[in-house]
Amino acid sequence: MSMNRRDFLRTTSVGAAALGLEAMLPRSAKAQTWGELPSGNWPVPVKVLEIFCYSGMSQWETFWLMEGAGNTRNWLDFETDVANLSWHCTGGPASSTDSKLFGSDAGGTNVYWGPATTPLWRSDIFSRARMLAMSHDQPAHALAIPLTLTGHKLGNPRSAGLGAAVQHQQMSKAPRTLPYSYVIAPDDIAWEFTVGAATASGFHPGYAQPLVIRIGDPSFLAQLQRTQATAASDELLRTYQAMEADRLRYQGHDLVRSTGFSSYSGSLNSVFNAPSLYTQLQAVNLVVPPTLPCASAPPIGSPVPTPSNALPASLNRAKTELDLATFLLTSGGADYVCVIDRGPDRESGGTPYDLHFDTDTDPFARILSNNVYNLCSLLAERIASNDPTRINLDDTLIVIHSEFGRTPYRDMVPQGRNHWPYGYAAILIGGPIPQATQSTSVIVGGIDAQGHALGLPGTTPKPYSPIDLRGAVMLAAGIDPMAQENFGVGDFTPLITATTSTGKSGEDAIRENLKTRILGV
Numbered sequence: 001m002s003m004n005r006r007d008f009l010r011t012t013s014v015g016a017a018a019l020g021l022e023a024m025l026p027r028s029a030k031a032q033t034w035g036e037l038p039s040g041n042w043p044v045p046v047k048v049l050e051i052f053c054y055s056g057m058s059q060w061e062t063f064w065l066m067e068g069a070g071n072t073r074n075w076l077d078f079e080t081d082v083a084n085l086s087w088h089c090t091g092g093p094a095s096s097t098d099s100k101l102f103g104s105d106a107g108g109t110n111v112y113w114g115p116a117t118t119p120l121w122r123s124d125i126f127s128r129a130r131m132l133a134m135s136h137d138q139p140a141h142a143l144a145i146p147l148t149l150t151g152h153k154l155g156n157p158r159s160a161g162l163g164a165a166v167q168h169q170q171m172s173k174a175p176r177t178l179p180y181s182y183v184i185a186p187d188d189i190a191w192e193f194t195v196g197a198a199t200a201s202g203f204h205p206g207y208a209q210p211l212v213i214r215i216g217d218p219s220f221l222a223q224l225q226r227t228q229a230t231a232a233s234d235e236l237l238r239t240y241q242a243m244e245a246d247r248l249r250y251q252g253h254d255l256v257r258s259t260g261f262s263s264y265s266g267s268l269n270s271v272f273n274a275p276s277l278y279t280q281l282q283a284v285n286l287v288v289p290p291t292l293p294c295a296s297a298p299p300i301g302s303p304v305p306t307p308s309n310a311l312p313a314s315l316n317r318a319k320t321e322l323d324l325a326t327f328l329l330t331s332g333g334a335d336y337v338c339v340i341d342r343g344p345d346r347e348s349g350g351t352p353y354d355l356h357f358d359t360d361t362d363p364f365a366r367i368l369s370n371n372v373y374n375l376c377s378l379l380a381e382r383i384a385s386n387d388p389t390r391i392n393l394d395d396t397l398i399v400i401h402s403e404f405g406r407t408p409y410r411d412m413v414p415q416g417r418n419h420w421p422y423g424y425a426a427i428l429i430g431g432p433i434p435q436a437t438q439s440t441s442v443i444v445g446g447i448d449a450q451g452h453a454l455g456l457p458g459t460t461p462k463p464y465s466p467i468d469l470r471g472a473v474m475l476a477a478g479i480d481p482m483a484q485e486n487f488g489v490g491d492f493t494p495l496i497t498a499t500t501s502t503g504k505s506g507e508d509a510i511r512e513n514l515k516t517r518i519l520g521v
Contacts, residue, residue, distance in 0.1 A: 033169060033172050033173050034168050034169050034172040034483070035165060035168065035169040035172075035478075035479040035480050035483045035485075035486075036169075036478075036480060037475070037478065037479070037480045037511070038480070038508075038511075040511070042475065042478070042511075042515065043431075043432035043475070043476055043515065043519065043521050044432070044478075045476070045477055045478025045479075046395050046396055046397050046430075046431040046432065046476055046477065046478075047329050047334070047335050047336065047395060047396045047397070047477075048162065048166070048335070048336045048337075048396070048397050048398075048399065048431075048473060048476070048477050049325055049329060049337050049339070049391065049396055049397070049398045049399070050162060050336070050337070050338040050339070050399045050401075050473075051338075051339045051341055051375065051379070051398065051399065051400045051401075052148075052149065052194070052198070052338060052339070052340050052341065052401065052402065052403075053341050053343075053352075053353050053371075053375070053400065053401070053402040054145075054189065054194055054340050054341060054342050054351070054352060054353065054402070054403075055141065055342075055351040055352055055353040055354035055402075055403070056141070056144075056353050056354055056402050056403055056404050056405065056406060056419055056420075057353040057368070057371075057372070057402040057405070057406075058353070058355060058364075058368055058405060058406035058417050059405040059406070059424050059425045060074075060075070060076045060078075060405070060406065060408060060417075061075065061078065061082060061114045061116070061365070061368060061369075062113070062114050062116055062117055062368065062372045063102075063113055063114070063117060063131065063400075063425050063427055064111055064131070064133075064405075064424075064425045064447060065099055065111065065112040065113065065114045066109055066110070066111060066112075066447070066449075067109060067110035067111070067112065073097065073099055073112060076408050076409060076410075077409055077410035078364060078365060078410065081297065081364055081365040082096055082097055082114075082115075082365050083096055083097055084096070084297060084298055084365070085115075085295045085296070085297055085365050085366065085369060086295065086296050086297075086298075087115075087294060087295050087369075088292070088293075088294060088295070088296065089294035089295075089373070089377075091118075091119070091377070092115075092118065092294055092295070092373065093115035093116070093118045095115070096115060096295075096365075097115065098114075098115040098118060099112040099113060099114055099115065100112060100113045100117075100121050100126070102129070102131065102442065102443065103131075103436075103442040103443045104443065105133060105443045105445065105446030105447060105454070106133070106443070106444075106445050106446030106454045106455065107446040107447075107448055107454050108446075109446065109447075109449075111131075111443060114372075115369065115373075116295075116368065116369045116370075116372035116373040116376065117372065117373075117376050118373070118376070119373070119376040119377040119379070119380035119381075120376045120379070120380055120429075122380060124383070124385065124393070125380060125383060125393070125429060126436075127435055127436045128393050128429055128430050128433050128435060128436070129427060129428065129429045129433070129436070129442065130427075130428045130429075130433045130436075130442050130443075130444065130519075130520055131425050131426065131427055131428070131442065131443050131444065132425065132426045132428065132444045132445060132464055132468075132469055132472075132518055133423060133424075133425055133443070133444065133445035133446050133447050133453045133454065133463060133464065134423075134424060134425070134426060134445070134453055134463065134464045134465055134466055134468070134469060135421060135422045135423050135424070135452065135453035135462075135463050135464075135465065136148075136404070136421045136465055136466055137421065137422075138153070138404075138421055139404065139419045139420075139421050140419070141193060141354070141403060141419075142154070142192075142193050144403035144404050144419075144421055145193045145194050145197055145403045146159060146193065146196075146197040146200075147403075147466055148197075148401065148402070148403045148404075148466045149161055149194075149197040149198050149200075149338075149403075150197055150200055150202070150470070151466060151467040151469075151470035151471070151486075151487060151491065152202075152467075152491075156202075157202065157203065158202045158203050158485065158486075158487075159197070159200050159202050160200050160201050160202030160203070160204055160208075160485065160486075161183070161197060161198045161199055161200050161201075161210065161338065162336060162338070162470065162473060162474065162477070163181035163182070163183060163198065163199065163209075163210030163336050163338055164181070164199075164200065164201040164202065164204040164208040164209060164210065165204065165208070165474060165477075165479050165483075165485070165486060166180055166181045166335050166336035166477055166479065167179065167180050167181040167204075167207070167208040167209070167210055167336070168204045168205065168208035168485070169478070169479055170335055171207060171208065171266075177269055177270060177272075177273035177276060177277075178273070178276065178277060178280065178332075178333060179210060179211040179270075179277075179334070180333070180334060180335045180336065181208075181210035181211070181334065181335065181336040181337075182210055182211050182212075182213060182325075182328055182334055182336070182337045182338070183195060183198045183199050183210045183211070183212045183213070183337075183338045183340070184212075184213050184215060184321045184324055184325055184337060184338065184339050184340065185198070185212065185213075185214055185215065185321075185340040186214070186215050186216055186317040186321070186340065186342045187214040187215060187216035187217040188216065188317075188342070189340065189342055194340055195212060195340065198210070198338045198340065199212055202485060203484070203485040204485050205259055205262055205263050205266070206259075206260075206262075206263020206264065206266060206267060207262065207263050207266025207267060207270075210336070210338070211270075211277075213281075213324065215286065215288060215317045215320045215321050215324070216288050216315070216317055216320075220286075221278055221281060221282075221286065223274075224274045224275065224277055224278035224281070225274075225275060225278050226271075226274055226275060234272060237268060241264075241265060241268060244261060244264075245261070248261060280332055281324075283327060283331070284323055284324050284327045285320070285323065286320055286324065287320070288315045288316065288317050288319075288320045289315070289316055289319060289320070290313040290314065290315055290316065291313060291314060291315075291316035291319070291344050291374070292313050293314075293344070293345050293366070293370045294369070294370055294373050294374065294377075295365075295366055295369040295370050295373065296366055297363070297365055297366035314344045314345060314346075315344065316344045316374065317342065317344070318339070318341050318342075318343065318344065318374055318375055318378055319378055321339045321340075321341070322339060322378045322379065322382055323382075325337040325339050326382045326389070326390065326391055327389075329391060329396060330388060330389055330390065330391065330392075331388075331389065335477070336477070341371075341375055343367070343370070343371030343374065343375070344370065344371065344374055345366070345367045345370035345371055345374075346367065347363055347367055352367070352371050353368070353371060353402060355367060355368060355406065355416045355417055356411065356414040356416040356417070356418065357411075357413075357414030357415050357416045363416075364415075364416050364417065375400075379398070383430075391430075392430075393429065393430030393431070394430070395431075396430055396431060397428065397429070397430050397431025397432065397433070397473065397476050397477075398427075398428070398429040398430055398431075399426065399427070399428055399429075399469075399473055400426065400427040400429070401425075401426035401427070401469070402424070403421075404419055404420055404421035404424055405420045405421070405423065405424025405425070405451075406418065406419070406420050407419075407420045407451070408420070408423075408449075408450065408451030420451060422451060422452050422453065423447040423448070423451045423452045423453035423463075424447075424453075425447075426469050428473075428518075428519075431476050431519075432476050432519050432521050433519065433520060434520055434521065442520075444464065444517060444518055444520075445463050445464050445495075455495050461493065461494035461495050461498070462493050462494055462495070463493070463495070464493055464495055464496075464518070465492075465493050467487065467491050467492055467493070468492055468493055468495070468496050468514065468518060469518070470487075471486075471487060471492060471496070471510070471514050472514040472515075472518035472519050474486065475511065475514050475515055475519065476519060480511070481510070481511070481514065482507045482510065482511065489506060489507060489510065492510055495513070495517065496509075496510055496513045496514060496517070496518075497509060497510055497513075498513065500512050500513065
């Protein structure tokens with residue numbers, strides 16, 4: 001005699017515990033936590049705010065302004081463009097060529113932060129900052145972005161964003177319906193490459209995938225309310241879940257462990273609990289406000305700066321993204337948030353940092369300054385050690401990076417800067433990064449006058465890579481980068497796999513070198 005779904009549910013007492021689904025879901029805290037570091041003197045795990053400047057931010061005018069001859073600043077063919085900038089915002093740089101000495105790199109060259117970074121010159125932020133010079137060999141966006149956000153080249157089955165590792169570990173400690181990891185992205189950039197790479201789960205279980213929140217999409221919150229779902233439809237989903245669980249029972253007893261079914265069950269439970277996420281997100285205003293550019297440049301061929309009121313307002317998605325990220329990291333129980341910054345000012349081609357050329361005005365200095373200043377000012381406003389609603393640098397590591405930098409010379413055909421993965425920088429602020437002192441090296445590696453990244457003084461191995469950065473940030477988050485779902489020994493550069501002074505080699509050397517060389521601990 002057949003059984004209808006109501007009778008089936010009644011006799012099986014649907015629920016994770018009644019179905020034995022707890023065996024399929026993430027391990028409880030009683031079991032070993034996934035991704036635990038081996039015993040050792042590791043940094044106290046911190047939360048991570050990753051800010052990805054989509055499409056390739058130029059380092060030369062922003063975070064890696066090199067010193068030229070006679071203690072001058074080397075703007076690398078854009079001296080006039082930077083000098084002609086007109087700043088309109090309150091609290092902006094005192095002049096268009098303001099800079100602040102950050103430190104000396106591995107080649108002995110002084111490196112400065114440029115005018116657009118002014119908001120981050122605040123002593124509590126600036127003294128907790130560290131920079132890593134990196135390089136790779138992928139000059140195309142579609143190849144460089146997955147490498148930068150996962151540490152693996154496009155097509156590698158282990159490719160996973162940091163959010164998957166954080167979610168995997170935290171769910172193995174304390175399973176819950178609300179996510180531990182989020183990726184916040186504007187609704188006007190495509191999923192492929194950028195959002196897809198940040199949310200990739202690789203060999204991690206399906207429940208480890210971060211939740212994506214699209215800023216500017218008014219339907220997102222409405223979907224979380226599940227107004228189209230009914231009790232009967234949810235009951236049917238639970239019925240099918242229970243039927244599949246019964247198929248996985250060994251001789252009618254315990255469930256056979258299945259990664260696929262575990263992922264499905266975790267996802268299904270998240271769907272059922274979407275309204276609780278809706279309730280939590282109600283605390284943040286997700287409406288995107290308009291903003292006026294902070295800096296303007298004169299039209300081509302004219303020495304007269306464009307007045308600020310002549311520049312159109314644009315939507316400042318970065319503000320809403322950082323508002324939400326700050327809430328999630330301080331009050332929302334998140335351990336990892338990735339913000340994809342596309343900037344409020346965009347080149348005619350539609351990308352925020354991909355500065356090749358423009359036919360109407362000189363966009364390079366204007367767009368770059370507006371986007372970087374916007375990001376830095378918004379970030380600075382959200383950092384405070386004595387306010388629980390703001391980011392505390394003692395328990396949160398902030399990472400600012402891009403898929404590559406820009407050429408150390410003007411591209412003569414489009415008059416901008418082209419893609420340049422051979423030497424660029426990532427910025428680390430807070431978390432385990434120690435307070436800078438005169439004896440502290442705040443720059444890891446270096447970049448030579450031709451724009452190529454350097455390794456360590458007196459060494460010839462390849463310079464650091466995005467893989468090294470990913471491994472160091474994992475370590476800061478309390479996750480073993482050598483867990484099989486993450487990386488292998490052969491993934492890291494010679495500077496990280498090198499035997500330590502105490503004789504450590506292999507995986508032990510990698511962990512130690514990530515800690516001491518990149519994090520500076």
